[in-house]
Amino acid sequence: MLFRLKEKNIRLVLLLLVLTLMVGCSGSTEADNTEIPDLKVAYVFTNHQTPLMVAASRAEAFEADGTWLKTVIEREQYVLMQGDEPIANIDLIVNKNGSETMTMMTQGHVDLALASSAAFIAAVDKGAELKMLCPVHTEGIGLVMAQDADVDNWEAFASMTRESDAPVMVGYHSPTSAPVILFAAALDDAGLSYTKNPDDVTADILLVDLKGTNNLLPALTSQQVEAWVGPSPYPELAVTEGVGKMVLDLREMPPAGKWHDFPCCVAGATQAAIENHGEAVEAFTRLLTVAADYAANHPEEAAQITSDFTGVSLEAARMSEIKYTTNPSETWVTNLGLVYDVLHESDGLNEQFADKSYVETHDEIFDFSFIHSIMGQ
Structure with missing residues (x-):
């Protein structure tokens, strides 16, 4: 009888020891996991x-x-x-x-x-x-036109828009995107007028929402627009895929230096x-x-x-x-x-x-x- 009691006590002690070790290990693991976020x-x-x-x-x-x-x-x-x-x-x-x-x-x-x-x-x-x-x-923002466009810099682009009988259509991918915001601000500085209203035929430029960067290249090939302003890598893709040419990096628009770090x-x-x-x-x-x-x-x-x-x-x-x-x-x-x-x-x-x-x-x-x-x- 005494032997059986001792045997039960030993088993109980061993069980408690195992449980203690398990809890200890579990606690350690949890602590390790929460040391860093x-x-x-x-x-x-x-x-x-x-x-x-x-x-x-x-x-x-x-x-x-x-x-x-x-x-x-x-x-x-x-x-x-x-x-x-x-x-x-x-x-x-x-x-x-x-x-x-x-x-x-x-x-x-x-x-x-x-x-x-x-x-x-x-x-x-x-x-x-x-x-x-x-x-x-x-x-990293560029103005892109068709490869055969006779425009290679800001001065030529500005001259083209002033001489055009109808607003030059320039696309952009989002109304709150950096390209169109920068472009519009530079147009204001240059004294070029623009509109987003297709019925306004008095402006130098008609800004066209192309609703997404995926539509930039197709809009040029389909002649939906004559030019667009877009973020890198789309100007570069237009060049490498033979769709268009980058007329200028928008940081180079006048006045010199103002549009750097945009x-x-x-x-x-x-x-x-x-x-x-x-x-x-x-x-x-x-x-x-x-x-x-x-x-x-x-x-x-x-x-x-x-x-x-x-x-x-x-x-x-x-x-x-x-x-x-x-x-x-x-x-x-x-x-x-x-x-x-x-x-x-x-x-x-x-x-x-x-x-x-x-x-x-x-x-x-x-x-x-x-x-x-x-x-x-």
Whole structure:
């Protein structure tokens, strides 16, 4: 009887020991998983967002720069590293456009993203708690015409529009896109009139909404328009596919220098990510800075990476004139005001920003604290 009691006690002790070890191991695993945050990063297949593709493609090759990605699954999952220290688990998500990205961010499905500045501004107006952290590129916008057009520069284009008996039809892919905003502002400066009303035959230029970048090249071949303004890589594709020629890079429009550093895509974060995972947000911003610098200084390698990621021909990727940078320069911030004003005038900002000027919104749409820290400003 005594032996049986001892045997039962031994079994009970062993069972408790096993359970204790299981709980201990389970607790340790949970702690390990929660040591660093899981962050979802969204982007779009465009060479405007090449810095993120460079960061993912080069991954461990940036280890010497201090901030880098450890590959888990290529193009999908990484660990954001600062030296030897893991900072965050990163999941890359490909979206169709900035609108989809903003929806996912406001729903809590995305923490960090690359998207157009216009998309971020419009989302914050609607109540989204998001901030733009820095640009990822500037420029990369072209005016394209048919190959046989007798126009090769701004002066010839302006002269053609003034002498034409009817408005010259110029297409664009979205009413809130950087190309048409920049083009319209430059037309104003040059004293050229424009309209979006097809019944107005008094204007120099009729701006035509082609409703998407996929319609840019077909609109030229079908002669729906005589020219269009569009973002890279579409001007380059028009050239490589024999559809048209790039008359000029819009940064070269007069007055000289005014249209340099024109904004388009930016990196941004949810306010929750900034407040709860500030170290990871800063490390991610630093990584984009390293990658943007690499892309700017190694255009051939950046073109190859862009081609591999997006499927754009290497020839077209090589032709890109995009300036990769994360520096929110004074010119960049000023020109972003044009984007804001166009959104405002088109009734695209009718909630939180309905009665606010661009300057009054800076604290609501920007958080440059991370990039300024990185740049030593």
